[in-house]
Amino acid sequence: MSHHLPVLLVVIPLVAAPFAALxxxxxVSWAIALGAAWWAFYAAFRLLAQVMSDGTIHYELGGWAxxxxxxxxxxxxxxxxxxxxxxxxxxVIPYAxxxxxxxxxxxxxxxxxxxxxxxxxxxxxxxxxxxxxNVFVFLEISSLSSYALIALGPDRRALTASYQYLIVGSxxxxxxxxxxxxxxxxxxxxxxxxxxxxxxxxxxNRTIPVAFTFLTVGITLKLALFPLHMWLPNAYTYAPxxxxxxxxxTATKVAVYLLLRFFFTVFGAEFSFDVxxxxxxxxxxxxxxxxxxxLVAIYQEDVKRLLAYSSVAQIGYIVLGISFAxxxxxxxxxxHLFNHALMxxxxxxxxxCVMYRVGSVQIDRMNGLGxxxxxxxxxxxxxxxxxxxxxxxxxxxxxxxxxQAALEQxxxxxxxxxxxxxxxxxxxxxxxxxxxYFRDVDPEAGISEAPLSLLIPTWTLVIAxxxxxxxxxATSGVAQRAAELLLGLAS
Amino acid sequence: xxxxxxxNYWVVIFLMMVGFYTLIARGNxxxxxxxxxxxxxxxxxxxxxxxxxxxATAPIFVTGAEPEFGYSxxxxxxxxxxxxxxxxxxxxxxxxxxxxxxxxxxxxxxxEIEELSR
Numbered sequence: 001m002s003h004h005l006p007v008l009l010v011v012i013p014l015v016a017a018p019f020a021a022l023x024x025x026x027x028v029s030w031a032i033a034l035g036a037a038w039w040a041f042y043a044a045f046r047l048l049a050q051v052m053s054d055g056t057i058h059y060e061l062g063g064w065a066x067x068x069x070x071x072x073x074x075x076x077x078x079x080x081x082x083x084x085x086x087x088x089x090x091x092v093i094p095y096a097x098x099x100x101x102x103x104x105x106x107x108x109x110x111x112x113x114x115x116x117x118x119x120x121x122x123x124x125x126x127x128x129x130x131x132x133x134n135v136f137v138f139l140e141i142s143s144l145s146s147y148a149l150i151a152l153g154p155d156r157r158a159l160t161a162s163y164q165y166l167i168v169g170s171x172x173x174x175x176x177x178x179x180x181x182x183x184x185x186x187x188x189x190x191x192x193x194x195x196x197x198x199x200x201x202x203x204x205n206r207t208i209p210v211a212f213t214f215l216t217v218g219i220t221l222k223l224a225l226f227p228l229h230m231w232l233p234n235a236y237t238y239a240p241x242x243x244x245x246x247x248x249x250t251a252t253k254v255a256v257y258l259l260l261r262f263f264f265t266v267f268g269a270e271f272s273f274d275v276x277x278x279x280x281x282x283x284x285x286x287x288x289x290x291x292x293x294x295l296v297a298i299y300q301e302d303v304k305r306l307l308a309y310s311s312v313a314q315i316g317y318i319v320l321g322i323s324f325a326x327x328x329x330x331x332x333x334x335x336h337l338f339n340h341a342l343m344x345x346x347x348x349x350x351x352x353c354v355m356y357r358v359g360s361v362q363i364d365r366m367n368g369l370g371x372x373x374x375x376x377x378x379x380x381x382x383x384x385x386x387x388x389x390x391x392x393x394x395x396x397x398x399x400x401x402x403x404q405a406a407l408e409q410x411x412x413x414x415x416x417x418x419x420x421x422x423x424x425x426x427x428x429x430x431x432x433x434x435x436x437y438f439r440d441v442d443p444e445a446g447i448s449e450a451p452l453s454l455l456i457p458t459w460t461l462v463i464a465x466x467x468x469x470x471x472x473x474a475t476s477g478v479a480q481r482a483a484e485l486l487l488g489l490a491s
Numbered sequence: 492x493x494x495x496x497x498x499n500y501w502v503v504i505f506l507m508m509v510g511f512y513t514l515i516a517r518g519n520x521x522x523x524x525x526x527x528x529x530x531x532x533x534x535x536x537x538x539x540x541x542x543x544x545x546x547a548t549a550p551i552f553v554t555g556a557e558p559e560f561g562y563s564x565x566x567x568x569x570x571x572x573x574x575x576x577x578x579x580x581x582x583x584x585x586x587x588x589x590x591x592x593x594x595x596x597x598x599x600x601x602x603e604i605e606e607l608s609r
Contacts, residue, residue, distance in 0.1 A: 133570055140577045147584055156595035157608050163588045167514065170527055170581050177534055177574055184567065185541050 002046070006059040006072040006128055009043040009082065012036060013121040021114035026101070029110035034093050036117050040124060041083075041090035048079040052478065058130075066130070067191035073130035077482035080334065081127040081257040084341045088249045089120045091345065095457035096242035099352045103154050103240045112152055116246070118145040123254045132180045132266070133190045135258065136173065139222070142254075143169045146247055150239040161234035168221060168231040175218030182211035183266075195266050212276055215262050223255035225282075225319055226289030229312045236308035241352030244304060248311055248348055249341035256318055256337060260330075263322075264486035273325045282323035287417050289316030294424035298431065303354075303361045306428055307347055310387060313421060314340045317402060320414070324405050330483035332401035335476055339386075339394035342468065346383035346461040350376050353450035353458060363432060368441030370433075373449050375459070377436045382462040384429035386469070389422045393469040397476065499540035506533035518601040520592065524585045531578045535571050542567035 016036035020029040051057060051074055059072040074082070096116070104112050122142025126135055147169070151162035184190060186207050187198040202208060217228075224232040232252075236244050263272040272278045290313050297309035318340065321333025351361050353376040358365050370377045386393035399418055406415040441447075449455075468475050506529055513526025546560035589599055596604050 133573075137573060137577070140580070144577075144580055144584055147588070151588055151591070159588055159592045159595055160604055160608065163520065163585065163592065166581065166585050166588065167523060167527060170585075171511075171514065171530070173577075174531055174534055178537065181534070181538050181541060181567070181570075184570075 002050075004059070005043050005047055005050075006057060006074050007061060009040055009047065009086075010121055010125045010128060012039050012043075013117045013124070017114045017117040017121065020117060021110055024110045026106060026109040029113040030093070030097050033096075033113040033117050037086070037089040037093045037120065040086040040120065044079070044082040044086035044124075047074050048076075048083050048478070050074075051076055051079045052481070067189050067194040070134050071130040071191060071193075072128050073193070074128060075482075076478055076485055077260065077334070078127045078257065080338065080478050080482055081254060082124055084253055084338050085120060085123045085127065085250045088246055088341055088345050091457045091460055092242055092246045092349070095245070095349055095352070095454055098451055098453045099242045099356055100240060102356050103242075104152050108152060112149065112240075115145040115148045115152075116243070118142075119149060119246070120250075123250055126254050127257055130192045131190050132183070132192060132195065136177055136180060139173055139176065139258075142251065143173060143222075146243075146251060149243045149247070150235050152243070153238040153240050155238045157234070158238035161231075161238045165231040165235045168228075172218045172221030175214045175221070179211045179213075179215035179218060182207050182214065186211075192261065192266050196268065199266070200268060200271070209276060212267060212272070216259075216278070219255055219259045219262065223252045223259060223319075224312055224315055226285055226293060226312060226316060229289075229293070229315075232312060233305050233308040236311065236348075237302055237305040241304075241348065241355050245345050245348040245352060248308070249345040252311070252315055253337045253341055256315070256322075256333075259319075260322065260334075260486055264330075264488075269325055269487055279323045279325055282319055283414070286316040286320035286323055287414065289313055290320070290417055290421040291424075294421050294428070297428045298424065300428075301363050303351055303363060303366070303432055304348070306432075307344065307351065310425065310428065311340075311344055313425075314344070314387070317398065317418070317421070320418070321402055321405060324409060325487075326405060326408065327480070327483050327487055327489060328401065328408055329405035330486060331476065331479045332398060332405050334482050335401055335479040336398035338475055338479070339398045339465075339468070342394055342461055342465050343383050343386040346379060346458060346465055347387070349454070349458040349461065350380040350383060353379075353454045356450055356454060357447050363435050366432065366435045367439040368436070369447070370437035372441050372447040375455050376450050377433075379455070379458045379462045380436070381429075381433060382465060384425075384433065386465045388425045388429060391469075392466060394465050394472070394475075395469070397469055397472045401476070499536060499543075503533045503537045503540070506530075506536065520589045520599040520601065521586070524582055524589065527585070528578065528582055531574070531581075535575060535578075538567040538571040538574070 013036040016032050020032040023029055056075040060066060061070045100109060100112055119142050122138045125138030129135055147162050147166045151159055186202060187195055189195055221228045236248055293309045293313035297306050300306035318333045318336045321329045321336060354361055386395040389395040389399040402418050403415045510526045510530030510533060514523055514530060517523055542564040544563050547563045548558040550562040550565045593599050596607050598604060
């Protein structure tokens with residue numbers, strides 16, 4: 001049983017999805033989704049523990065030996081991503097029940113949960129597989145289901161947001177397929193470990209740099225790196241709240257993982273950074289993302305859109321960490337994957353609570369919410385502190401590592417940009433806080449606190465923000481192991 | 492392998508650019524989907540061309556009948572079968588979104604929708 005964990009992690013949610021659609025009763029579908037998500041969380045946790053104690057796990061699908069068969073490989077880097085996806089899934093599904101009942105029409109709820117689990121399956125699959133074409137298949141499973149999920153949003157603009165994401169996402173995925181095809185032409189293999197072995201032996205040629213470029217552009221479209229982020233703000237703003245909380249915390253993170261996997265494991269850090277000089281592209285884009293997107297976030301009137309722009313900026317931090325291509329920088333990036341999932345999850349779920357009671361997340365509708373919904377807004381402030389990077393929160397830990405990594409290479413202007421990004425975050429979080437706490441409540445609105453079924457999952461993530469901010473040794477330990485493994489420093 | 496020998500690949504590039512241009516330049520949502528389809532089709536041809544070996548036969552093993560030039564590589568063909576399925580699913584989802592956009596906005600022209608979304 002435990003031997004088959006890597007595949008069961010993906011297969012059980014995959015099988016659960018059609019059942020959730022077929023039973024066609026909102027409550028039963030929800031229960032099935034909950035079971036699948038909690039199972040994934042348990043399996044991901046077990047896998048991470050196993051990897052950390054015994055080292056990398058190889059699983060051959062159907063007993064076909066790699067490189068001919070498809071292989072699932074779990075090492076510290078992807079066990080970490082699996083845990084992020086499964087954790088957020090396990091927290092968001094309990095939250096989704098009340099939130100989705102309010103925002104999605106009842107006949108569509110079973111299909112909503114089916115799409116939700118499929119999306120989670122796809123993301124888990126991308127992370128667990130050791131085969132590049134399998135990556136594409138899972139990528140499309142998660143993308144197609146997330147287009148459907150976004151289109152279920154209550155506003156009609158959700159439809160156009162989803163359509164826009166579909167076009168951009170499909171182009172990105174097709175670019176990835178082209179890259180994979182070109183690699184296959186040159187090497188005759190699709191297995192990541194096998195590719196990593198054959199690619200450096202090839203003579204200098206033009207095909208592999210082209211494959212590399214297609215993959216880079218395709219993946220950065222998926223992870224919404226500035227300036228390829230245009231699909232993201234609309235998608236996050238108009239999707240149902242539970243979907244935003246899930247996708248914002250996981251989908252872009254898994255795309256970042258893909259970037260790491262291709263750059264470091266498949267092509268190798270030497271090829272990616274010395275031959276292709278990727279850092280010269282990634283670092284300026286990451287810095288621009290941090291500054292411009294934080295500035296744009298300040299001017300938003302819709303808090304979900306504000307947080308969406310903030311997400312693009314935070315992805316900038318992650319990519320910045322990667323662009324250092326040092327152990328410390330990668331640790332910072334990988335750590336921020338987890339930390340950003342925690343904070344954005346908490347913030348978007350708090351906004352979901354506001355949506356539930358107020359029916360809108362426009363800033364001017366939030367007058368006095370600090371008094372009307374004290375727990376919800378306290379959760380928002382908690383997540384906000386983390387985004388800013390106040391000590392004792394996870395945001396502080398990521399920024400601490402990031403600044404250290406910048407200073408290690410003597411790039412103090414980069415460290416200054418990281419700090420400037422934090423200051424801009426203070427402004428956009430404060431904008432919400434000011435309205436919620438320093439303006440009078442509209443007494444006729446009769447707004448009360450969100451129900452416990454929404455507050456408990458939200459606060460779980462808020463508490464995690466502080467828990468892993470105070471006791472960061474576990475998370476940074478895993479991130480460090482993952483970084484060393486990707487750079488090939490680990491034995 | 493020069494000039495006409497690379498005919499397939501010229502076709503791939505041509506289709507890819509036609510599809511990509513349609514996708515970017517057209518404001519009609521259905522035309523965009525068609526552009527996406529052409530774009531994806533070019534990748535299918537790219538993969539299928541990769542597996543072809545001149546003079547080689549279909550990869551079916553028959554005892555006693557060894558082919559002179561070996562077998563074509565079936566793996567790219569199998570891979571692209573998966574990608575075709577994905578392409579169909581994407582088009583279906585995209586077109587159904589267009590139907591719902593038409594119901595909600597009354598138009599499928601991008602600029603008119605933009606106007607209505609303000």
